[in-house]
Amino acid sequence: MAENQSKKTGGDDRKRASDVTYHDTSLCDSDRIGSGTRIWAYTHIMDGATVGRDCNICDHVFIESGASIGDRVTIKNRALLFSGINIANDVFIGPGVVFTNDRYPRSPRMPAAAARYATTEAWLEQTHVGEGVSIGAGAIIGAGLRIAKFATIGAGAVLTKDVTPHAIVVGNPARAIGWSCRCGVSLDRALKCRSCLRRYKLNQGNLTEIIASLSPVIFRGHAQGKRAEGTARPAALGATPTLSSNARPVVLLGKGSLAIQIAEWFFASPDHDLVAVVPVVPEPQWTQSLIDWCVGHGIPHAPSGHFRDVNSILGHFDSTRTLALSVFYDKILPITFLDRFAMALNLHNAPLPKYRGIAPINWALKNEETMHGVTIHQITPEIDAGPIVSQVHFSIFPETDEVVDVYRRSLKFGYELFKQTIPNIDQIKPVAQASSEASYYSQMDVAKLGLRSNFTRAMSVEARKPNDKGAAARIPLEKTAAIPPTTEESSWS
Secondary structure, three states: OEEOOOOOEOOEOOOOOOOOEEEOOOEEOOOOEOOOOEEOOOOEEOOOOEEOOOOEEOOOOEEOOOOEEOOOOEEOOOOEEOOOEEEOOOOEEOOOOEEOOEOOOOOOOOOOOOOHHHOHHHOEOOEEEOOOOEEOOOOEEOOOOEEOOOOEEOOOOEEOOOEOOOEEEEOOOOEEEEEEOOOOOEOOOOOEOOOOOOEEEEEOOEEEEEOOOOOOOOOEOOOOOOOOOOOOOOOOOOOOOOOOOOOEEEEEEEOHHHHHHHHHHHHHOOOEEEEEEEEOOOOOOOOOOHHHHHHHHOOOEOOOOOHHHHHHHHOOOOOOOOEEEEEOOOOOOOHHHHOOOOEEEEEEOOOOOOOEEOOHHHHHHHOOOOEEEEEEEEOOOOOOOOOEEEEEEEEOOOOOOOHHHHHHHHHHHHHHHHHHHHHHOOOOOOEOOOHHHOOEEOHHHHHHHHHHOOOOHHHHHHHOOEOOOOOEOOOOHHHHHOOOOOHHHHOOO
């Protein structure tokens, strides 16, 4: 049972905020309790202690005279805060945390120590806990220490030294093992937060927050996505994007579930920074939306779907390191664009040099091939003719396989090939394609596909039936090497 009114304790009727909640069994002697604070069972707050607004003080907490608690602080069960402990705003203190305030403790009643304890100044150490700090369960905080803002103290840690901003410390004695975001989630090796998308940089051992910002006029990212509260929106046109750490900048062009898988991989990689995405526009309806993924993850993208819209930001990055990767992108990239990158790669659904051009899976089945493949190659002005970086082959079965079956298989093999290739890209020596073995199919050849013109042979037959005007139904070209909107497709993404 709790009551929202001043509570008589120790014979005094203290003046406290009227909206403070006190449990019947709490013992609060202080009249410096902020509004909206809740004080729960068997908690003791001594006279002379200060507690700010909107705090939550859980069961069996002890706060001694001379302790100071900021606003919106959470103190869990059985934490002990003695005189000289100063807690800033928005701090979390886990259950059983103990703060100490005497570096050389002795009983003040012991004759040999009585002189030192004659004055408070001679022994009392001030401990300062900064804004947004989290202290795990059972941690012990040594006397006279400073824990800087947004640091994280692991459960059971024994703290004997000051802690720098955003540092994560664990163990006995506590030692630094990493960095935490202001939202509380640990940062990756590239100093990026995967939860709220904030980014940081180190400068002489100090972590500071930065924002990778791109133009909202051309790119849509945080401003339209699930932007975490407090995260900066993209800056105005012409703002300089900032990379985290030494990560390699990446521009991804493409569509579909494989492009999303690859975007996820770059997003999670500490060695890469996905600075922009150029989707195929309009996006095909038979697969997942790369634009939706960008919005949900706060990654800037070009809503026009045109590669030229990234030119305005490429000058901000080191051209000797920037990587472009095309995954089923639908436009030919000119040499003037390719020259902006250290390396431009394309993932093609065929065992190059065979089946350059469009609908490679359809043509492989039409030609009754028993082996197919996926190739990652360098992009050159000639379509699908650049040097091969890596390649994987797999069996196909023209007697039983439909286009959709091989497409699903190629998504799986393509993603595995990508994961094995990109981490080693600087060590791989590309191999020129054998032009004598090349085959190429264009849109002019589509009519020759016959029963292999659609996802399945049955769909090809249906599409060729005359419509109401007596003409055969047309098949969108992009769907000739694509996949229908089934739940099975999403299992690869």
